Amino acid sequence: MNWQVMIDSFPALAEGALITLELVVISGILGVLLAVPMAMARVSPRPWLRALPLAHIYFFRGTPLLVQIYLVYYGLGQFEAVRDSVLWPYLREAYWCAIIAFTLNTSAYTAEILRGAIQSVPRGEVEAAETVGMSPALIWRRIRLPRAFRIALPAYSNEVILMLKGSALASTITLMDLTGVARTIIARTYTPVELFLAAGLLYVVLAFLILGGFRLVERRLNRHLQPG
Amino acid sequence: MEQAAIELRGIKKRFGELEVIKGIDLAARRGEVIALIGTSGSGKSTLLRCINLLEAPDEGEIIFDGEALDLKRGRDGTLHAANREQITRLRAGIGFVFQNFNLWPHMTVLDNVIEAPVHVLGIPRKQALAEAETLLEKVGLAEKQRTYPAFLSGGQQQRAAIARTLAMHPAVILLDEPTSALDPELVGEVLGVIRQLAEEGRTMLIVTHEMRFARDVAHRVVFLHAGRIEEEGPPSRVFGNPRSERCRAFLATHLAEPQGESN
Numbered sequence: 001m002n003w004q005v006m007i008d009s010f011p012a013l014a015e016g017a018l019i020t021l022e023l024v025v026i027s028g029i030l031g032v033l034l035a036v037p038m039a040m041a042r043v044s045p046r047p048w049l050r051a052l053p054l055a056h057i058y059f060f061r062g063t064p065l066l067v068q069i070y071l072v073y074y075g076l077g078q079f080e081a082v083r084d085s086v087l088w089p090y091l092r093e094a095y096w097c098a099i100i101a102f103t104l105n106t107s108a109y110t111a112e113i114l115r116g117a118i119q120s121v122p123r124g125e126v127e128a129a130e131t132v133g134m135s136p137a138l139i140w141r142r143i144r145l146p147r148a149f150r151i152a153l154p155a156y157s158n159e160v161i162l163m164l165k166g167s168a169l170a171s172t173i174t175l176m177d178l179t180g181v182a183r184t185i186i187a188r189t190y191t192p193v194e195l196f197l198a199a200g201l202l203y204v205v206l207a208f209l210i211l212g213g214f215r216l217v218e219r220r221l222n223r224h225l226q227p228g
Numbered sequence: 229m230e231q232a233a234i235e236l237r238g239i240k241k242r243f244g245e246l247e248v249i250k251g252i253d254l255a256a257r258r259g260e261v262i263a264l265i266g267t268s269g270s271g272k273s274t275l276l277r278c279i280n281l282l283e284a285p286d287e288g289e290i291i292f293d294g295e296a297l298d299l300k301r302g303r304d305g306t307l308h309a310a311n312r313e314q315i316t317r318l319r320a321g322i323g324f325v326f327q328n329f330n331l332w333p334h335m336t337v338l339d340n341v342i343e344a345p346v347h348v349l350g351i352p353r354k355q356a357l358a359e360a361e362t363l364l365e366k367v368g369l370a371e372k373q374r375t376y377p378a379f380l381s382g383g384q385q386q387r388a389a390i391a392r393t394l395a396m397h398p399a400v401i402l403l404d405e406p407t408s409a410l411d412p413e414l415v416g417e418v419l420g421v422i423r424q425l426a427e428e429g430r431t432m433l434i435v436t437h438e439m440r441f442a443r444d445v446a447h448r449v450v451f452l453h454a455g456r457i458e459e460e461g462p463p464s465r466v467f468g469n470p471r472s473e474r475c476r477a478f479l480a481t482h483l484a485e486p487q488g489e490s491n
Binding site for chain 2: 122124125127128129130131132133134135138142143146147150221223224225
């Protein structure tokens with residue numbers, strides 16, 4: 001075991017870990033923003049509205065993340081309209097392609113987690129809101145979504161951890177995330193065990209940080225629950 | 229004749245093949261307390277829920293203080309509010325107290341009480357808070373303001389739910405078996421609060437299994453059987469000398485039960 005190479009590569013790996021965290025946080029936030037309206041549509045009494053997000057959800061839950069990343073990275077540039085658009089300077093960068101793929105992917109899973117949470121808000125709580133004259137929009141904003149977010153939190157933290165590990169695939173489109181940095185150094189030093197071990201440890205640290213963050217949020221948001 | 233606070237005309241409601249309410253007319257004068265009694269499945273809770281459209285009736289008219297509720301037939305054949313603005317406005321003026329309290333668990337007791345006044349009526353937060361504190365004091369929960377519902381007993385939760393209802397200054401209060409989910413020793417404290425409301429001259433419709441309470445507090449008792457009004461009148465007459473055989477049998481079993489026991 002070559003300890004020295006592990007120590008020497010630490011600064012570069014830490015930088016990669018930062019990119020990984022950035023990918024997860026940005027696509028996580030964008031993913032939730034996309035997931036909320038999809039989940040709301042999924043519980044609509046109107047069948048056509050319920051069906052609207054289905055294609056998105058089935059496609060991104062039913063295909064491998066790697067395929068999705070390739071489709072965005074290699075696929076978008078095929079369209080002239082995309083190449084001519086003002087967004088092209090972003091869309092041709094691996095970083096933004098990864099963000100787009102991760103966002104779409106996690107939004108599909110998060111929408112399903114949220115849908116389940118919305119459906120498990122007790123009917124009576126919504127009825128109570130109706131009886132005091134709250135409009136449907138107000139009930140969503142004040143009762144159903146706040147309740148659903150709290151119910152979904154534990155399952156959602158799991159989704160974020162899965163996303164953290166899935167983000168390693170960003171390295172396949174030249175991104176210098178944690179795995180990408182490790183692979184680049186390995187190509188130079190031929191020390192795969194040392195580098196992947198170090199990268200693995202850093203992933204554990206990231207997961208620990210994310211879970212700790214969720215625990216804090218949960219303690220704050222779910223303090224209304226009976227202890228024990 | 230004085231205008232009724234609430235008037236129901238020809239209400240019918242079916243669940244699939246089962247017709248739960250078979251045409252009911254009922255009017256409550258302002259300040260009147262009406263107790264709805266009857267066996268399980270007689271339709272009394274369903275009738276109450278039809279009044280503010282928590283349940284969509286199949287037929288009938290609902291009139292609040294002279295204003296008819298605008299209804300339209302939905303695709304499933306039941307009647308729904310035709311006018312969103314009207315139903316939310318009218319609902320804000322009709323309190324509803326549930327058997328299972330249905331407080332919002334992610335808010336403190338105080339936040340539960342000020343939620344609708346602030347967000348539906350647009351009352352300034354400060355004023356709503358002051359009023360909520362008065363109401364919570366009235367129902368005996370002054371020191372539980374900052375508590376979350378899960379940390380309260382059933383009786384305390386129901387009293388908080390009543391305070392939440394009162395905060396909207398409802399012209400009419402509908403109570404759906406308000407003590408049926410409570411442990412026997414907690415029933416009294418909730419009935420005490422409701423009795424106080426009756427003494428203040430509030431218009432109330434109460435579905436209840438507490439016969440003694442109905443006899444003491446109600447101005448009129450309505451006995452429902454199989455979706456119809458089988459007997460109605462002042463409590464002294466309905467309890468003292470029921471005309472209907474079914475009502476007599478029902479009262480014989482229910483009056484025998486000790487106070488505080490229900491179902």
